[in-house]
Amino acid sequence: MDLLLTGVSNPSYRLRFLPVATVLAMRGFETTTPSWAGAAAVHGVPLRTYLGRMLLPVMVPSLTAAALLVALLASADVSTILLLQPPGEASFSVAIFTVMANAPESLVASLCVTYIAGAAVILMTGWQWAGGWVSHLAWMPHDASH
């Protein structure tokens, strides 16, 4: 039970599934059309109002699906955790930190470079994808000032 509480229910542990949730949420976002944001911009609808009253309700189904899928994956990971962390053994995370602490510096450095490069690729891809949408939202006023 401790394992479940510290592993599956741990928010930082569940962050491992953030890419999965992000992909699902992005698919939901793609169901919107740029003209919605354009129409809101022409009418001067404040950005906060547009996001809260228009975009969020449209996104709710995909966000719910993403949350459920992450919960499902996290639950299914229990067997993996039990396999990697038999009773009395150090947890998988502790094992990784132990390797990082004791491995040669060059190996740890190469792991870090690989990790950062992967994160950069994901961020750049996401930024390029979001660029078109940001340009539509850019003209929306931030408050009711007209």
Next chain:
Amino acid sequence: MTPVIEVRRLSKTYAAHVVLRQVSLALEPGEHLAVLGPSGCGKSTLLRLIAGLDPPTEGEIWMNGELASRAQRVLVPPHRRHLAMVFQDLALWPVLSVRENVRFGLAGTRHSPRERRQRVDEALEVCAIAELGGRRYSPAVNSSASRWPVRSPPGRASCCWTNRFPPSTCASKPVSTRRFAGSVQPRR
């Protein structure tokens, strides 16, 4: 007389693709202009530039004698240009009812709730869809034109550019959507 909309040597390129090249036009008050051309020739791009949704690559756009856009810059944001835009897909917000769609267009104004209600009622009356104000979007039907009650998609679109009675209206392919042309009523 100062033109309501004046476009001077307007160009727009997306990466290496030139969409508009050195376009110039001027619209006097009360004048109507229809831009015709094959698909992909830049009609909608021209409207987006005039509405201020995109900055031009080159050239200038003047609205009522005021410089609204110049190269790479949108100087006057869309909601301050005093114009309305009917999008090709009508840009209906699916989570809102017909009345809410019209009212949502007034969300950025400083009108009191009572004034907004009056304007929405007036706009619905002008577009002859007052009785359909409570209808909601139905995702059960697949056809985009029939997701809304009869007359509502064009009605909402025309209402949204009627609710503030702007002096100028840009419409992207307004007759391409079923029943749109028939829904447009003379405005005051």
